[in-house]
Amino acid sequence: MASDGGARHAVQPVTVTTTHGDARAHVWPADAPVGALVLGHGAGGGVTAPDLTAAARAAADTGLRVVLVEQPYRVAGRRAPPRAPVLDAAWTEVVAALRADGPAGLPLVVGGRSSGARVACRTAAGTGAAGVLCLAFPLQPAARAGRDPAPSRLPELDAVDVPVLVVQGDRDPFGMPPAAARREVVVLPGDHALRRETAALGAAVRGWLRSLPGLVEPVARR
Numbered sequence: 001m002a003s004d005g006g007a008r009h010a011v012q013p014v015t016v017t018t019t020h021g022d023a024r025a026h027v028w029p030a031d032a033p034v035g036a037l038v039l040g041h042g043a044g045g046g047v048t049a050p051d052l053t054a055a056a057r058a059a060a061d062t063g064l065r066v067v068l069v070e071q072p073y074r075v076a077g078r079r080a081p082p083r084a085p086v087l088d089a090a091w092t093e094v095v096a097a098l099r100a101d102g103p104a105g106l107p108l109v110v111g112g113r114s115s116g117a118r119v120a121c122r123t124a125a126g127t128g129a130a131g132v133l134c135l136a137f138p139l140q141p142a143a144r145a146g147r148d149p150a151p152s153r154l155p156e157l158d159a160v161d162v163p164v165l166v167v168q169g170d171r172d173p174f175g176m177p178p179a180a181a182r183r184e185v186v187v188l189p190g191d192h193a194l195r196r197e198t199a200a201l202g203a204a205v206r207g208w209l210r211s212l213p214g215l216v217e218p219v220a221r222r
Contacts, residue, residue, distance in 0.1 A: 014101075018093040020086050021072030025098060028056060028066035035107040035215045036065045038095055039133070040116030044079045046070065051113055051135045051167070051194035051201055058202035062209045064109070065102060069094050081115060084122070091119050095127045107214040111165075114138050114192065121156045121164075131212050133205065134166045136192050139175035157183060165208040167201055169194055184208060 012027040026047055037059040041047050047068035056066045072090050073082055081087060095110065110120040111133030124132050137157065141150035157164065157177055164183040168176055169190035179185045186204040188197040209215055 016069075016094045016097045018072060018090045020082070020090040022075050023072050023090060023094045024070040024075050025094060026068040026070075028060050028068075030060065030063060030065045032063070033065040033103060033106060034063040035109060035130070035209075035212075036067065036098070036102060037109045037111070037133070037209075038067045038069060038098060039110075040069050040071065040091060040112030040119055041074065042112075042114035042116060042136075043081045045113070046074060049113055049193075050198050054198035054202040055111070055133060055135060055167075055205045058205040059109075059209060062206055062215070064209065064215070065106070067098055084119075087115070087119050088123050092123050092126055095123075107212070109133060109209065109212070109215075111135065113194070117166075118153065118156055121160050124160045124162060129162055130214060131163045131165070131209075132160050133208075134164060134177075135201075136168060136172060136174075136194050137166050137177050138192070139177050142173070154178075163208075163212060165205065167194065167204055 014025045014027055016023045016025050039052055047070055052068060056068060059066045071087060107130040108128060109131040110127055110129045111117060112120050113135035117134035117137045120132050139154060140152055143149055166177050166185045168185060168187055169192060170187050171191045174192060177185055188200055190196045
C-alpha cells in the first residue's frame with residue numbers, strides 16, 4: 001500500500017492494490033484512535049457525498065480513524081459497478097490492507113451509503129466488523145416495466161450479526177428497512193441522497209458509535 005501524499009492531520013489518499021484493480025483509500029488520521037471506521041460510496045457516486053462526509057466527521061469527532069474507500073471501478077473512471085462478488089472481494093482486500101497498515105487491535109466499524117452499505121453488510125463477518133453503518137440502504141430494487149418486483153434486500157441486513165445503524169430518508173424510494181434486535185433505524189427528512197439533515201445524521205452516527213462495545217471516547221474529546 002503506497003501513500004499518494006498528504007500532510008499530518010489532513011486527509012491522506014492512499015492507493016491500495018487489489019486483484020480487481022487499484023482502490024483509493026482517503027484516510028482521516030487520528031492521534032490516538034479508539035477504533036476505525038471504513039466507509040464505501042454508492043454505486044454511481046463518490047466519497048464526497050454529503051451523508052458520507054457527515055458520518056466521517058462524526059466518527060472523527062468520536063476518536064476514530066476514518067477511511068473513505070473508492071472502489072477500483074470508480075478509480076478507473078467507470079460509473080457502472082461490477083457484480084456483487086467483485087465489489088465484495090475488492091472491499092475485503094482493501095479492509096485487510098488497511099488493518100495491516102493501521103494501528104493494531106482497533107475495533108473496526110464498516111459501512112457506506114447505498115451500494116456501499118450493501119457491500120459492508122455482505123462482508124461484515126469476513127472483515128471482522130464490530131458494527132455496520134448503513135446510509136440510505138436500498139432495501140427494495142426499483143421496479144422495471146413489465147417485470148415482477150425484484151426480491152427485497154432485507155436478507156443482507158438480517159445476516160449481519162453485529163450492531164447495525166441504518167440512517168434512512170423518510171421519502172427514500174427504495175423503502176424503509178425495519179428495526180430489529182441488533183438493528184437501529186433512524187429516519188430523517190429527505191430522500192435517498194440524505195443531503196438535507198447532515199447535522200442530525202452526524203449526531204445519530206456519533207451517538208451510535210459511542211454505544212458500541214469497545215469504543216470508548218477519549219476523555220479529552222468529551
